[in-house]
Amino acid sequence: MPDIFELLPLNKLGAREDKQTSGKINFGLFLPGVSEEGEYELFVRVIHEKDQFLQDIPPMDFEMEHSMDLDYGDYWSATIDIEVKDKLKPYSAWGTPGKYVYRYCLKSPKKQEFIDWIIDPFAREFGVGKLSAFTLGYEHYVWNKNELEWKIPFINDIVLYELMVSEFADDIKGTIAHLDYLADLGINCIELMPLSNVEKRVDWGFAPIGYFGVDDRFGNRKDMQELIDKAHQKGIAVIVDSVYAHTSHLFPYYHVYNELGYSLDENPFMGPFAENWDDMDPRLNTDFNHKFTRDFFLTVNNHWLDYYHVDGFRYDYVPGYWLEDSENGYTKLVRDTYRLVNEKKGSSDHWQRFFEEESVNLIQCAEYLPCPTEVLEKTYSNCAWQNRTLDAARETAENPGKLTELGSLFGLIGYQPEIQNNGDKLKKTALQYLENHDHSRFICTFGTVACDNELLREGDRTFWYRMQPYLIGLLTAKGIPMLWQGQEFGENYCLPQEGWGRVLLYRPVRWEYFYTSEGRSLVNLVRKLVKLRRNNPQFSRGDHYFYNDYALYQSRNIMMFSRTYNGVFSLVALNFGAQEQVVNFKFPFNGNYREELHGQDNLKGVSAGKDVQLNIPGNYGRIWTLET
Structure with a gap:
C-alpha cells in the first residue's frame, strides 16, 4: 500500500497575484483556533516598498474573511485591488508595479492593542526584517532548456562545498559569479547555509520566521532560481540547509499564540517534546506530533524541490524532531520526501534529475551528531553530517597518539554502504570534513595570532603546511569530502565556542588570501586532489x-x-x-x-x-x- 502524505494547498496560502485581473492580490493564512467566533479580526497591512520609510505614507489595512478548512481549521483570506487612484499622496508608489511589503495584524477581544508584526508563514518573498512581500507584475523565471537534461551526481561521487551566501560573495548574484571558480576547483555539489527569512541582516539563519522563499538580504526568488539553473549547467548540484526543529520567537505559530496566552496544548504547531538548549524557550520547538506541522514541512520540501529545483537538503539538528520509536518526526519527513520524489519517475519534466538507472539520487543529509550511523540505518537519509573525523583530526594535531582513530574514521568504520528500508534499496555514506560553519578554522589548531579580543582571534597562516597531510587524507578518504568556504586557500577565522558572537559577527571570505604564497600552495594542492578524486573512482567508490x-x-x-x-x-x-x-x-x-x-x-x-x-x-x- 502506498504511503499517505499530504501537502498544504499553497494555491490558497500566502500572497498570490491574480494573473487574470491586473492589480488583484489574493491572501490566505491558516490560524487554527483563531476564529470569528472568538470575535477576532484579522487585517493585512500593505505598502509599496518605496514608500515604507516615508513618514507621511502609512500602510493600507484590508480586513480578511474567516472560513473553515476541512483539514486544517480556521482559514483567513482577502482579495485586494491595488489601484493608482487609491494612493494617499501624489508621490506615493502605490498602484505601480514592483515590490510591496505586508504583514498581518490581529485584533483580539482579550487585548487592548492589536497583535502587530505577524509575518506570513507562507510568503514567497520577504522585505526587511519582519515584513513579508509580493511583487506586482511578477515575471516568472525562464529555465535554461538544458535543465531537463541535468542529472544529480551519484551520492558517492560528490565533492561538497559548504558556503554562506552573504559571507561567500555578498549575495546570490555574487555567488553566481563564483560558480566558474567552484566548477574549476572540481566541486560538483554546494550546500547553502540557511536561506530562510530571519529578522536580522547579519545572522547564520538558524532561527527562521519564513520558509517558502529566500531572505531579502541574499536576493529574491528569481535570483535563487538563476543560481541553481546556472549551477546545474556547470555540473554542480545544490542542497539547502533546512532548519525544521526550532524557529524564532517571531514565527507566527509561536508569536500569535504566545501573545494570545494560549497554552502549549492549544498551539497547533509548536511543542515541548524535543531536546532543548538551556537558553532556548521550549515553546520554540516545532512539534511533529501535529499533523499541521508535518504537512507544513513536507510542503516546504516539495516547494524547494519543485519551484527552485534544489537537489536535496541538509537537515539541521535532527535530534530536535527525531521522535524515538515514532513515525511522526524526522523519520516520516525524509521517507515522505523520498516517496514524493519517487512518484515523479517517468515524467518528462525537471523531476527526472533524480533518476539515473535504478537510483533515486535525492540528497538527504542528516545532522544527527549523537549517532550518525543510527540515523542512516533507521531512516531514508542517504548521508550524514558527522563531527567525529573533525574531532579526531583536531585531537591528532595536538596529540599524535590519536592518529589511529583518525585512520579508522577516514575509512568510515561502522557505516553500512547500503541499507534496505521498506523495500527501497538506498546507498549510504557520511560527510568527511575538517572544517564547517560550527567550528574554528582547522589552521587555528596549530597556533593563533595574538589578539586581546576573542571575537577577532585568527589562526596563524604561517602554519599552512601542517594542513597538507590532513587535506590529502580528507580528499582520498571514504565518504563525501566537504570543504567550508575559503578552506582551500587557508581562511583562518577562529570561532567562539559559545555566545552571540558566533552567529552575529560577519566573517566574509577573504579572497585576497587566494593570491598569497600560503593560499596558492594550498589551493594548488586541493585542486590536484579534487581532480584526482573525480577522475579515479577508487577514491570515491572504492x-x-x-x-x-x-x-x-x-x-x-x-x-x-x-x-x-x-x-x-x-x-x-x-x-x-x-x-x-x-x-x-x-x-x-x-x-x-x-x-x-x-x-x-x-x-x-x-x-x-x-x-x-x-x-x-x-x-x-x-x-x-x-x-x-
Whole structure:
C-alpha cells in the first residue's frame, strides 16, 4: 500500500497575484483556533516598498474573511485591488508595479492593542526584517532548456562545498559569479547555509520566521532560481540547509499564540517534546506530533524541490524532531520526501534529475551528531553530517597518539554502504570534513595570532603546511569530502565556542588570501586532489583499508591506507610529523606504481609481498597507484 502524505494547498496560502485581473492580490493564512467566533479580526497591512520609510505614507489595512478548512481549521483570506487612484499622496508608489511589503495584524477581544508584526508563514518573498512581500507584475523565471537534461551526481561521487551566501560573495548574484571558480576547483555539489527569512541582516539563519522563499538580504526568488539553473549547467548540484526543529520567537505559530496566552496544548504547531538548549524557550520547538506541522514541512520540501529545483537538503539538528520509536518526526519527513520524489519517475519534466538507472539520487543529509550511523540505518537519509573525523583530526594535531582513530574514521568504520528500508534499496555514506560553519578554522589548531579580543582571534597562516597531510587524507578518504568556504586557500577565522558572537559577527571570505604564497600552495594542492578524486573512482567508490600497525607506522606519525575499485589499487601514505620518514610497505600486486601528487617517486618493477622502502616527506604525503 502506498504511503499517505499530504501537502498544504499553497494555491490558497500566502500572497498570490491574480494573473487574470491586473492589480488583484489574493491572501490566505491558516490560524487554527483563531476564529470569528472568538470575535477576532484579522487585517493585512500593505505598502509599496518605496514608500515604507516615508513618514507621511502609512500602510493600507484590508480586513480578511474567516472560513473553515476541512483539514486544517480556521482559514483567513482577502482579495485586494491595488489601484493608482487609491494612493494617499501624489508621490506615493502605490498602484505601480514592483515590490510591496505586508504583514498581518490581529485584533483580539482579550487585548487592548492589536497583535502587530505577524509575518506570513507562507510568503514567497520577504522585505526587511519582519515584513513579508509580493511583487506586482511578477515575471516568472525562464529555465535554461538544458535543465531537463541535468542529472544529480551519484551520492558517492560528490565533492561538497559548504558556503554562506552573504559571507561567500555578498549575495546570490555574487555567488553566481563564483560558480566558474567552484566548477574549476572540481566541486560538483554546494550546500547553502540557511536561506530562510530571519529578522536580522547579519545572522547564520538558524532561527527562521519564513520558509517558502529566500531572505531579502541574499536576493529574491528569481535570483535563487538563476543560481541553481546556472549551477546545474556547470555540473554542480545544490542542497539547502533546512532548519525544521526550532524557529524564532517571531514565527507566527509561536508569536500569535504566545501573545494570545494560549497554552502549549492549544498551539497547533509548536511543542515541548524535543531536546532543548538551556537558553532556548521550549515553546520554540516545532512539534511533529501535529499533523499541521508535518504537512507544513513536507510542503516546504516539495516547494524547494519543485519551484527552485534544489537537489536535496541538509537537515539541521535532527535530534530536535527525531521522535524515538515514532513515525511522526524526522523519520516520516525524509521517507515522505523520498516517496514524493519517487512518484515523479517517468515524467518528462525537471523531476527526472533524480533518476539515473535504478537510483533515486535525492540528497538527504542528516545532522544527527549523537549517532550518525543510527540515523542512516533507521531512516531514508542517504548521508550524514558527522563531527567525529573533525574531532579526531583536531585531537591528532595536538596529540599524535590519536592518529589511529583518525585512520579508522577516514575509512568510515561502522557505516553500512547500503541499507534496505521498506523495500527501497538506498546507498549510504557520511560527510568527511575538517572544517564547517560550527567550528574554528582547522589552521587555528596549530597556533593563533595574538589578539586581546576573542571575537577577532585568527589562526596563524604561517602554519599552512601542517594542513597538507590532513587535506590529502580528507580528499582520498571514504565518504563525501566537504570543504567550508575559503578552506582551500587557508581562511583562518577562529570561532567562539559559545555566545552571540558566533552567529552575529560577519566573517566574509577573504579572497585576497587566494593570491598569497600560503593560499596558492594550498589551493594548488586541493585542486590536484579534487581532480584526482573525480577522475579515479577508487577514491570515491572504492574499498578502504587502513594499515593499522602502530610500531611500523603510527608511532612515527605515519598513516597508511589503500583505496581499491575494479582492480585499481592506490596507496595513500601520509606523514603528520615534521621530519621525512622512510618506511617499509608490502604492495599486494606486482607492477609499476605511479606517484600521483608529483610523479617524482614512481616505483618500477614492484614485487607483491616484498618490502619496498617508501620516502614520505614531512607534513605531506604520497599517493601511489598501480599502473594497468
